Amino acid sequence: xLAAPAPLSRRLSVAPMMDVTDRHCRYxxxxxxxxxxxxxxxxxxxxxxxxxxxxxxxxxxxEGPLALQLGGSEPADLAHCxxxxxxxxxxxxxxxxxxxxxxxxxxxxxxxLMAEPDLVASCVEAMQQSVxxxxxxxxRIGIDRTEDYDFMRRFVTASAAKGCKSFIVxxxxxxxxxxxxxxxxxxxxxxxELVYRLKQEFPELEIVVNGGIRTWPEIENHLAVVDGVMxxxxxxxxxxxxSEADRRVFGDTAPSVSRGSVVDAMAxxxxxxxxxxxPLRHVVRHMxxxxxxxxxxxxxxxxxxxxxxxxxxxxxxxxRALEEIEQRELALNSA
Ligand SMILES: Cc1cc2nc3c(=O)[nH]c(=O)nc-3n(C[C@H](O)[C@H](O)[C@H](O)COP(=O)(O)O)c2cc1C
Numbered sequence: 001x002l003a004a005p006a007p008l009s010r011r012l013s014v015a016p017m018m019d020v021t022d023r024h025c026r027y028x029x030x031x032x033x034x035x036x037x038x039x040x041x042x043x044x045x046x047x048x049x050x051x052x053x054x055x056x057x058x059x060x061x062x063e064g065p066l067a068l069q070l071g072g073s074e075p076a077d078l079a080h081c082x083x084x085x086x087x088x089x090x091x092x093x094x095x096x097x098x099x100x101x102x103x104x105x106x107x108x109x110x111x112x113l114m115a116e117p118d119l120v121a122s123c124v125e126a127m128q129q130s131v132x133x134x135x136x137x138x139x140r141i142g143i144d145r146t147e148d149y150d151f152m153r154r155f156v157t158a159s160a161a162k163g164c165k166s167f168i169v170x171x172x173x174x175x176x177x178x179x180x181x182x183x184x185x186x187x188x189x190x191x192x193e194l195v196y197r198l199k200q201e202f203p204e205l206e207i208v209v210n211g212g213i214r215t216w217p218e219i220e221n222h223l224a225v226v227d228g229v230m231x232x233x234x235x236x237x238x239x240x241x242x243s244e245a246d247r248r249v250f251g252d253t254a255p256s257v258s259r260g261s262v263v264d265a266m267a268x269x270x271x272x273x274x275x276x277x278x279p280l281r282h283v284v285r286h287m288x289x290x291x292x293x294x295x296x297x298x299x300x301x302x303x304x305x306x307x308x309x310x311x312x313x314x315x316x317x318x319x320r321a322l323e324e325i326e327q328r329e330l331a332l333n334s335a
Contacts, residue, residue: 006035008065008091008134010166010208011223012249013037014242015232016069016094016138024278025286026063027269029235031262033242035250037065039230042096044109045072048081057088060269067092069138071099073109073119075126082127082135093127095120097139097155100174100184111174114143114151117158125162136166138210138230141194142173149194156198156205166206168230169195185211185233192222199226216244223249238292259290263322270315281310284318295332296325 014021014029016039026038043056048070059066068085070093072078082093097120099110113120120137127135137159142151156167172188179187190212199207208228213219222229234241240259246252270283284304291300303309303321310317 006065006250008037009035009250010037010136010168010206010228010230012219012242012245013039013067013168013208013228013230014235015039015210015230016042016067016096017232017236018042020236020286022282023059023063024269024273024283025236026066027060028262028266028283028286029239029242030063031265032239032257033245034254035065035246035252036242037067037092038063039067039069039094040090042069042071042099043081045070045074045077045081048084049077053084057084057090059088061089064089065091067094067136069094069096070127071096071104071109073113073116073123075122078123079126079130082131086131086133090133092134092136093131094136094138094168095123095127097137098170098174099181100140100143100176100179101181102177111140111143112176114139114155114174117155120155121158121162121164124159124164128163134166135164136168137164138168138170140170140172140174141191144173144176146173149197152194152198153201156202160202160205165204166208167198168208168210168228169198171195171209171211196225214238214241216241216248220248236286237289239286239289240292260322260326262290263287263318267315267318267322270318274313274315279310280313280315280317284310287318291325294329296328299328300325 018041021041029038047056068090070078070081085093096110097113104110124135171190171192174184195209206227208230209222209226210230213229213231214234219229243256273283274280288301288304291297
């Protein structure tokens with residue numbers, strides 16, 4: 001169990017990622033870093049207006065600080081969903097204006113909204129009037145072939161005029177047709193300089209940079225220029241990166257955790273979850289990258305993906321895997 005919830009800071013965060021940053025993933029990451037802000041997967045207003053609210057919004061009390069990302073473009077609906085988020089205890093509501101998927105475009109939200117700065121500003125205003133927690137916007141530097149900084153500048157200015165103070169910028173254009181969402185995270189070039197320029201021009205706004213950031217030197221270089229760094233895929237592939245976050249970014253002096261203690265905590269968590277009916281694989285799938293970069297990494301992943309062991313739904317799998325990995329590491333160290 002963790003101590004009192006840490007205060008919200010956007011200096012370092014884990015990005016919203018569909019099918020990745022679910023509550024199990026966030027609980028796991030929270031065992032590694034106490035302070036890093038975690039975002040949910042995007043939850044659409046439709047899902048909250050017509051679906052099972054509790055299934056979409058409930059989370060473990062130890063997960064915070066936590067931001068709820070919403071997808072939508074209808075101010076009244078977003079305001080309603082933001083209120084629900086606040087009631088559930090989220091620390092921030094974030095609006096997704098960066099997702100390029102065609103399904104999302106059909107719903108007229110996501111990155112295509114960058115072309116409608118006034119509509120986004122109305123959404124932000126409606127949400128902000130409905131909640132006491134901060135409302136933030138996550139967006140791209142442009143859409144399709146727009147190359148000019150002024151496009152993003154106009155977009156940010158409109159929402160800032162309605163009181164939005166924090167912007168998270170994925171430093172790539174979103175190509176709305178012809179690229180898959182995955183290609184849209186790889187092909188359009190990263191242009192951090194545009195995000196830096198935004199910070200320079202609007203020093204009073206909080207500007208967080210996102211896209212392609214994977215190492216501590218990269219994180220620290222960005223932090224010298226902008227207010228925060230958001231990390232997506234590296235959090236999934238190399239979650240142990242965050243083991244240094246509390247000390248390096250937030251100046252915490254508490255002793256850092258070990259991988260073993262994280263697995264222990266997850267084993268306890270898995271026991272409770274499995275008893276509640278959660279399949280074990282839903283919990284352990286987020287832990288595959290824990291030993292990335294170490295000689296035991298492959299064996300760890302293998303054990304955690306063992307279909308037969310997962311089918312038996314026995315949380316002891318985690319303790320068995322840890323025991324074997326620790327023995328192997330010991331043997332490697334004394335070799
Ligand atoms: C599997 C996956 C799902 C994603 N889902 C979302 C999402 O729900 N909302 C969103 O704003 N961005 C989403 N993104 C984009 C990330 O938040 C982030 O902007 C992008 O991956 C770039 O950061 P990175 O290079 O550090 O991964 C997703 C990315 C990935 C890899």
